[in-house]
Amino acid sequence: MAETSETGTTSETRTPTVVVDDVHITYTVHGGHTGGRGSATAALGRMLRRGRTAPAGRRVHAVKGVSFAAYKGEAIGLIGSNGSGKSTLLKAIAGLQPVERGRVYTHGQPSLLGVNAALMSDLTGERNVVLGGLAMGMSRTEVRERYDEIVDFSGINEKDDAISRPMRTYSSGMGARLRFAIAAAKSHDVLLIDEALATGDARFRRRSQRRIEELRAEAGTVFLVSHSNSTITETCERALWLEAGTLRMDGPAKEVVAAYEEFTGARATTPKK
Amino acid sequence: MTTTLAPPVREDRHKTPPEDLRALALRHGLTVSGARPSLPVYVRQLWSRRDFIAAFATARLTAQYSQARLGQVWQVMTPLLNAAVYYAIFGVLMNAKHGVPDYVPFLLTGIFVWTFTSDTVLAGTRAISGNLGLVRALHFPRASLPIALALQQLQQLLLSLTALGTILVGCGQFPTWSWLLAVPALLCQALFNTGAALVLARLAARTPDISQLMPFVLRTWMYASGVMFSIQNLAGAGRFPDAVVLALQCNPAAVYIDLMRFALIESYTAAQLPPHVWALAAGWALLAFAGGFIWFWKAEETYGRG
Known part of the structure; x- marks a missing residue:
């Protein structure tokens, strides 16, 4: 194709691996109970409550209309303050969390890094x-x-x-x-990492950092959620900044992290309204 | 201080309008994440996970008693102790052995076969709700979990059966060709149990309270299935209409228990079985397994969420 040389950096020539199209995610939080645990009286109480008020629980709007496309070979960092929807978005990309509106399209099956539960x-x-x-x-x-x-x-x-x-x-x-x-033994098309780098001693951390690099090379696309800004700038070239469920900024990791640092710094020094 | 406020959203090369994103995804053949696969695809995915299912079942079985001093001895000790308790209460105290020849083999077979169904059903209620961490972290057909737990119970039963075989021989019930009938009977029961586990896994995933209710349901079911008394003798007593007795005899648990007794105990004859017993056994098995599997699959994308 002749146009490839002219449009070298546009999305047309690169292969998208994850497309997030205007995604909204909400989930319901039931009043403090997390599952089938608890005493018999608590269970009875839940049953009685359920009978009285049908729509129990509060709805949390965790992600509000996020859109972006990720391409093959990219490592993308997700930053934002606690509760900004980073992990929720990651779960939706992995197909482990349903979206309320919008769609997540993926190439192959994205996987979260982690087997602890198994x-x-x-x-x-x-x-x-x-x-x-x-x-x-x-x-x-x-x-x-x-x-x-x-x-x-x-x-x-x-x-x-x-x-x-x-x-x-x-x-x-x-x-x-x-x-x-x-x-880290398995390579994936799309790899999602949620704060996995901070395990073990310094020597093991270096080793795992190298392994992440290898996985990145093998994988099509890597998403990394971290609160360590230096990890993001070292590992990723692109960053998404989520704040209160909306995409605040999307661009080269260094610029986004700089803007985020300025934002958090400003928040820390200015008195709350 | 307006200068310290965060900059507005940058429009750059990554940013494309939403309509284009959908077109972009479809043009490159991306698929919607987290969508439920079709039934044939689902079965194929499940088949490709058979190693995981087997490993998970065996791992659970091994982990179960690993903290106990006696370790794996408990695999056989637990059913034996259960049998001793039931014998003391029903056989000696309440004299249910009245009118039942070979009561000890009768009781033990009943208990071991019933325990297989009841434990599988109970395990089914916790298949999803007890493994939420796994469901929320990894991708696999969720039916793997109830199926693996049913397989674990089958392995457990096979261990118990070696104990049962020994006791039967001790009671003077020597192996005959009819013991081979235990294989199709157990196969049908295992299918039925897996189906029931799938149904309860979905129910309990949505309503965790089901697992609080199940012990009562199971106890009622046990007493209705003639585990420690003969349903046939109820008919002779004339206190219940024949239709009620027949209904009790046709319930799946009773069918599988009676078939095993018929296979293993010489004095338990075909006359004590309900009519068309093998058709009943296979029918319950197919109905429960096919129905349970499809019903579980229909909610595949919802497990571990909310």
């Missing part, structure tokens, strides 16, 4: 590596091939044979390292 602390590290790998959608042979790599990367076998012990006997740092090693 692991069982009563099982040995060995079995958790297999279980975690399978939970992320790897096949048994893939897990077998990657097994040594995962264990070596986690470094938990450096002192003793910790991998054959139940995970509940691990120190919190060891557990976190093994979890990251398992989660």
Whole structure:
């Protein structure tokens, strides 16, 4: 095509991997209860309340009309103050949170980095590596091939044979390292990372930073949610700034982070209205 | 101080009007995230996760008693202790063994087979609501969870059956060819249980209170299924109309319990089975499994949300 040379930087020549089209996300918060826990009397109380007032709970409008397109090869940082809707947006991109209005289009299946929930602390590290790998959608042979790599990367076998012990006997740092090693073993088309970089000691942090870089190279697109502005500017070239559920700014990471820092700094010094 | 306010939204090369975004996505063949797959696609996805389902079931089974001193011995000890308690209460104290030949094998078979159904149903209610972390973090067909838990209960049952076999031989019930009938009976029961687990997983995912209610439902169901007494003997007593007795006998739990007794106990004859018993067993199994699976799939995109 002749036009590619002229329109080299427009969206026409690049392949979009995630398109977020005017997305609104709301969710309902039930009065303080989180699931099937609680005493029998509490359950009875809930049943009675449910009978009286049908639309129980408060609705929270977490994301209000966000639109953007992400392209292959991009690493995009999401910044914003607490409760601005960053994690919610990430979950919607992963298809784990329904959108109220608008659409999220993706290339392949975006995945959140993390397997914590699939692991069982009563099982040995060995079995958790297999279980975690399978939970992320790897096949048994893939897990077998990657097994040594995962264990070596986690470094938990450096002192003793910790991998054959139940995970509940691990120190919190060891557990976190093994979890990251398992989660980072699979490459994804679109990878979503929610504050995953701050685990383990300094040496392991460097190693995981390198692994993230590799994953970025293998993955089409990486989204990173972090409260560390330096992590965003080091890892990402583009940043989205969410504030109170709306997209406040979208552009090169350095500019967006600078504007965000100015905003938070200004907020900290000016008295509240 | 107007200068310290944040700048307005920048219009740059990433920003495109919404109408164009939809066209852009469709032009590059992107798919809508989080949409429910069609039933054939869903079945294929589930099949590709079979290794995970098996590993999850085995992991749960192993983790269950890993903190106990005696460890995996409890896999067999738990059903045996249950059986001892029921024997003491129903066999000795209440004398339900009156008119039932080979009462110990009768009772034990009843309890082990019933426990399989009841534990699977209970596990089903917690399949989604008890694994919300997993559902909210990873992508997989959600039916994997109830199916894996049903598989875990099947593994548990197979362990209990080795104990049951030993006791049966101890009671003078030696293996015959009819023991092989236990295989199709258990297969039907496992299908039925999985279907029931799928139904309850969806119900309890929406209304967590279901799991508070289930123990009562299950206890009523157990007493209605002739676990520790013979339904047939109720008919002989003449206190209930025949239709009620027949209805009790045709309920899936009773069908599977009686089939296992028929397979394993010599003195339990076909005369004590309801009519068309194998058709009933297969019918309940197919109805529950197919119905439960489709019904669970229909809410696939809603699990773990809200």
